[in-house]
Amino acid sequence: MLNHYETVFILTPVLSDVQMKEAVDKFKALIVENGGEMVNEENWGLRKLAYPIQKKSTGFYQLFEFKAEGDFIEKFELAFRRDERVIRFLTFRQEKYALAYSEKRRANKKVKKEN
Numbered sequence: 001m002l003n004h005y006e007t008v009f010i011l012t013p014v015l016s017d018v019q020m021k022e023a024v025d026k027f028k029a030l031i032v033e034n035g036g037e038m039v040n041e042e043n044w045g046l047r048k049l050a051y052p053i054q055k056k057s058t059g060f061y062q063l064f065e066f067k068a069e070g071d072f073i074e075k076f077e078l079a080f081r082r083d084e085r086v087i088r089f090l091t092f093r094q095e096k097y098a099l100a101y102s103e104k105r106r107a108n109k110k111v112k113k114e115n
Helices: 016-032 070-083 097-115
Strands: 001-011 037-052 056-068 086-093
Touching: 001 016, 001 037, 001 070, 001 097, 016 037, 016 056, 016 070, 056 070, 056 086, 070 086
Parallel strands: none
Antiparallel strands: 001 056, 001 086, 037 056
C-alpha cells in the first residue's frame, strides 16, 4: 500500500525559470519512476525566507503531494541533499486528518479559481 506524503522544498533564487522548472521536473520524475503517484503540485513562487540560508533571503517554494512506498522517502531526500539548487526541504507522511485537510484545501482552491 502506498502512503500519502507532502513535501515542501525551497530552490535557490538565482535560478532562471527554465532551471527552476527543470529541477521541479527532476523530482517529479523521481517519484513516478519509483512507483509513486503525484496527487497535487503547487508552485508558491518566490518568497522571503524567515531567516537567511546560504546568504540568501528569498527562495522559490514548491509543494508536492504524492503517494509512495515508505522506503522511497530516504532515496527522495538523498536526491534533495545532493542537488545544490535545493536550499531546504521537508517531507512528512500525511495521516488521515492531514489528508482530509489537504483534499478540502484543494477543493476550495478549485472553487475559487472557477469563480
